[in-house]
Amino acid sequence: MSDALSxxxxxxxxxxxxxxxFLKETGKHLDPKTRSLISVITKVHAQTEAGLKQYVRxxxxxxxxxxxxxxxxxxxxxALGLSKIVWAVDVLLKSDLAEFRVESRHAAPAWRRVGExxxxxxxxxxxxxxDGRALFVYRSGRTFRVYDSHCPHERTDIPLEALSGRExxxxxxxxxxxxxxxxxxxxxxxPLRRYRSKTERGVLYAHW
Ligand code: FES
Numbered sequence: 194m195s196d197a198l199s200x201x202x203x204x205x206x207x208x209x210x211x212x213x214x215f216l217k218e219t220g221k222h223l224d225p226k227t228r229s230l231i232s233v234i235t236k237v238h239a240q241t242e243a244g245l246k247q248y249v250r251x252x253x254x255x256x257x258x259x260x261x262x263x264x265x266x267x268x269x270x271x272a273l274g275l276s277k278i279v280w281a282v283d284v285l286l287k288s289d290l291a292e293f294r295v296e297s298r299h300a301a302p303a304w305r306r307v308g309e310x311x312x313x314x315x316x317x318x319x320x321x322x323x324d325g326r327a328l329f330v331y332r333s334g335r336t337f338r339v340y341d342s343h344c345p346h347e348r349t350d351i352p353l354e355a356l357s358g359r360e361x362x363x364x365x366x367x368x369x370x371x372x373x374x375x376x377x378x379x380x381x382x383x384p385l386r387r388y389r390s391k392t393e394r395g396v397l398y399a400h401w
Contacts, residue, residue: 195243225255230265237266237273237281245284246348254345254386259292288348291326291401304391304398307339313397318361318372320353328399329361329385331372339399340375341386344368361385 202209220228229252236244252262266278273281285293305324313319313332320342321328327342327350342351344363355362360378362369368381375385389400 195241226252226257226261229255230257230262233262234265234269234273237269237277240277240280242284243347245281246288247346249285249288249290250343250345250348250386251383253290253292259290290348294325302401304400307390307397307399310337310392310395310397313337318356318359320356323399326401328388329356329372330397331359333373335392337390337392337397338373338375339388339390339397340372341388343386345377345383345386346381 198209220231223231229248232248233245233252236248249262253259257265263282266273266281270278307323307328307330308321310332313330315332315334318329318331321330329340329342329351331338331340343349344351344365346363346366346368349363349365351361351363355364356372359371359373360369361372362379363381366380368377369379370376370385371378372385375387377384391398391400
């Protein structure tokens, strides 16, 4: 959320409550993916970079593919025009979203080798690079949880220094997560993105 919106919520809570209720009501009959795609288009129309990053991530989490997101933008061409679509693609490229990299767009989802189990200490989180993505891996005994290192708010790549015990605090706006379960425990509203994982013959794998 932008600083201006946060300010308005504090300064004019009654009016803003109606505004958010209105937005919720208008999307009531749409599935989450469609809602997110429409939000992506509105963020491009208003050219709010932070909002675009946030809603592109949300659309991906709600099941939209990168191609569907690009098609939604292209279909909105009569309203957006070429320059706003190009602006949006520039933002996506700058954000270095793994899903939009050319090599990833044609790569089928697969199990990726993250590392040998013994390199992950029990009761602790580790940050690791794997196939072009940065991950946080939390180990609890024989259970592993693998998360994308990017904040679900505005895609900040959260560094290792942001980790303190089980708490991972995004340096940009302070959303704080519990790496034991990925939940957002302070400031924000959305959990870390979690990848499916499995162990086989002493090796941890993640799927994307
Ligand atoms: S990008 Fe805003 S809290 Fe992480």
